[in-house]
Amino acid sequence: MKTLLSTLLLLAWAGTAWAGSSPEPESLLGELSRCDGRFFTTLQRRAGELSGNPYLAKSAGVAYFKVADRTVPEQSVRLFNAPLPIERLDVIGYFDAHMSLGADDAFLAWGFLVRSAPQDVIKAVQHLIWDEERLLQDGQVYRRPELWDPAQAANGWQQISTPGGTESPPDSVERVLRIEPDDKDPSLTRFGCVLQGTVTPEMLKALRPDIGSKAPGAK
Secondary structure (H helix, E strand, C coil): HHHHHHHHHHHHHHHHHHHHHCCCCCHHHHCCCCCCCCHHHHHHCCCCCCCCCCEEEEEECCEEEEECCCHHHHHHHEEEEEEECCCCCEEEEEEEEEEEEECCCCEEEEEEEEEHHHHHHHHHHHHHHHCCCCCEEEECEEEEEEEEEEHHHHCCEEEECCCCCCCCCCCCEEEEEEECCCCCCCCCCCEEEEEECCCCCCHHHHHHCCCCCCCCCCC
């Protein structure tokens, strides 16, 4: 019963986030910044204008960009044949990494690679970022960390200031929007989301409908 209640509250909070206002609700970077399923439904609605990208796939009301193998770090990045112009920025690729951390814990990361410095990306899209007033800056890294604690499910996603800095509650999940230099090519910016912790199948359905209830780490 506790698990069912937690799941229902998770879906309710996800629905509340989707219903929130946004200056440009169809902006791909703006929708990605929510770190939930809305990004993938927006990709589906805009699939026609993205049809020139051979890596765009569609499934059950959502769309997503395919990588070779999301479970292998070296194969979890897809570079596009031609940049996608979004908010006057060149989006040159997509990353989608899923790793099992043992037991029930997992790490998932997904988002865009942008050919600009982080500060230039922020300047271009800050007004589109969901809940942008909670962005924290540390040098060239911008992040918006949140915590889902099933023991406090009624509180939804809670703001935290130090993701990974202290021990998280049992069975909890950290969700972080991260805008930062790419570790392999600092001329690029990674604009995307991270989920880390006890990621349940129900959470995957709400936040990653492109993979549904597959076990984290599945291709």
